Amino acid sequence: MDTKALRRSLHSSENYHRKGFGREEEIAPTLESEYQSQLIQQIRSNGHSLTQGNVTIRLAEAFGFCWGVERAISMAYETRRQFPAERIWITNEIIHNPLVNENLRQMNVAFVSVDEQGSKDFSKVETGDVVILPAFGASVQEMQLLSSKGCTIMDTTCPWVSKVWTSVEKHKKKECTSIIHGKYNHEETIATSSHADKYLVVLNLEQAEYVCNYILKPDAQKSEADKAEFLKKFSKASSAGFDPDCDLERVGIANQTTMLKGETEQIGKLFELTMMKKYGPATLNEHFVSFNTICDATQERQDAMLGLVEEELDVMVVIGGFNSSNTTHLQEIAEAKGLISYHIDQVERLGVDNRIQYRALNGDLKIQENWLPEGKITVGITSGASTPDKVVEDVIKRIFALKNP
Structure with a gap:
């Protein structure tokens, strides 16, 4: 499939929209009441710190909604x-936040159903229906199907995600296999890989090292078992028919x-060095290409988290959807520092009896009794790019209430 031509065709269609409809002022009061927080603004203006009684809250310098998320919600x-x-x-979920997605349901926005195998059922979507593509994007197959059905499409795909797609298109033009650092079953990676000809998804540095070791192993030493x-x-x-030898x-x-x-x-850098070892520096550009596709907002939140965990904190709370990848990575930073930290998605995870239900890095839901220490404490707080300030406010207020009854 010529994915670039498909996107050009969609962009020229009167049924396809990548911008809002000039109704920002109409929806602004609703968005403000549902997602914004005066308390958070107060803490920001106070050096990202607030003390009440026995508790000092330290907010990360950058957290919460990014521009791409705000844009997607506003467009929806x-x-x-x-x-x-x-x-x-x-x-799909427009972003990984339960409050935002529930609000859309209350507005009679229906979610395309997904079966146990993860396949979406578009059979109920009919000509004339309006379909929103989430901030993570949608696969080219889904876009083609919706276009053929004659649907009106509102595409809220984050421009940073679209930038990655453009890079993948360049890989394809150079007859390169796209090595995608991501989770193979994440909506964004599924969408990105659909723009590639050949692709391989690596979850982490360990998997990347495995691939690079395979590349460097002499052909005479590779077996069918390998x-x-x-x-x-x-x-x-990996893409269909993927052959690691070719x-x-x-x-x-x-x-x-x-x-x-x-x-x-x-x-x-690992793949660059690997290809240089394999083919020599003189022909590196024929075997390796790379473009900067790291999202500024993701980088800012990770950098802010790295700064926050260097402070004297008694406990760290990371707020965001349990299926939010960027939030999980913020939690990883806290745990790598050795901080007592908890990943929660909403204030209801904090019980009035000083009990917290949280998501461990392995995905398990766990419960911790007496999670807030006695006496004066400092609590670090950050939130993922899909988390409204209103949710962060609710968590802070609950912590204050638990420590200052």
Whole structure:
């Protein structure tokens, strides 16, 4: 499929929209009441710190909604205003935040159903329906299907994600396999890989080292068992018919925009050095290409978290959807520092009996009794790019109430 031509065709269609409908002033009061917080503004203006009784709150310098998330939510709300009577669907969670997605449901925005295998059922979507593509983007197959159905499409894909797609298109033009640093089953990576011809998704530096070791192993020493092991390891994370003996001769680096910046950079450098060792520096440009596709907002929040964990904190709270990749990486930074830290998605995780229900890095939901220490404490707080300030406010108020009854 000529994915670039498909995108050009969509962009020229009167049924396709990448901007709002000029209704920003109409929806502004609703967005402010549902997602913004005067308390958070107060803490920001007070050096990102606030003390009440026994508790000092230290907010990260950068946290919460990024521009791309605000844009996607605003466009979704405008879409409902623009099409008050039409059926409106969304192909996935618009962002990874339960409050925002529940608010869309309350506005009669239906979510395309997904079966146990993760396949979406578009059979109920009909000609004339309006379909919102989320901030993570949608696969080219989904966009093609919706266009063929004659749907009106509101595309809220974050421009940073679109930038990654452009890089992948350049890989394809150079006949390079796209090495995508991401989670193979994440919506954004699924969308990104759909723009590639050949691709391989690596989750972390460990998997990248495995691939690079395979590349550097002399052909005479590679066995069918080695190849079978490779294909099994990446069976769900590679393009159809992927052949590691042929498809790793030319590679380009891309990433899921919410991954850890430092790890993406390490992976890119690792592949660059690997291709240089394999083919020599003189022909490096024929075998390796890389473009900067690290999201500024993700980088800012990670840098702010790295600064916050250097402070004297008694406990760290990371707020964001449990399926939010960028929030999980913020939690990883706290745990790497050895801080007592908890990842929660909403204030209801904080019980009035000083009990907290939180998500561990392995995905398990756990409960910790007496999670707030006695006496005077300092609590560090940050939130993922999909978390409204209103949710952060609710958590801070609950912590104050628990420590200052």
